[in-house]
Amino acid sequence: MLAAQAKGVGTVPQAFATDYAPQIKEHLGISADKRLVLGISVGYPDMAAPVNDFRTERSPLEEIATFVE
C-alpha cells in the first residue's frame, strides 16, 4: 500500500472481500488450496471529492506501540 501511495495510487484494505473468497478465487483463477486473507481496492483518488477531506482520529503512537531497542 505504501509502494502504491508512492506512485500516486490509492488503496483501501477490505477484509470483507474474504466473504466472497470462492467467487474471487474462481474469477482470478486462484487455486482452492490458497486462502484469501484480504482484498485491496486500488485506484486513483479524486482529492477534490469532499469525502477525501474526511480524516478519522488516530490514537497517539505511545498508546499503541512499544519500541524495544
Ligand SMILES: Cc1cc2nc3c(=O)[nH]c(=O)nc-3n(C[C@H](O)[C@H](O)[C@H](O)COP(=O)(O)O)c2cc1C
Ligand atoms: C486490514 C484491514 C482490513 C479492513 N477491512 C475493511 C472492511 O472489510 N470494510 C471496511 O469498510 N473497512 C475496512 N477497513 C478499513 C478501511 O480500509 C479504511 O481503513 C477505512 O476506510 C478508514 O480509513 P482510515 O484508515 O484512513 O481511517 C480495513 C482496514 C484494515 C487495515
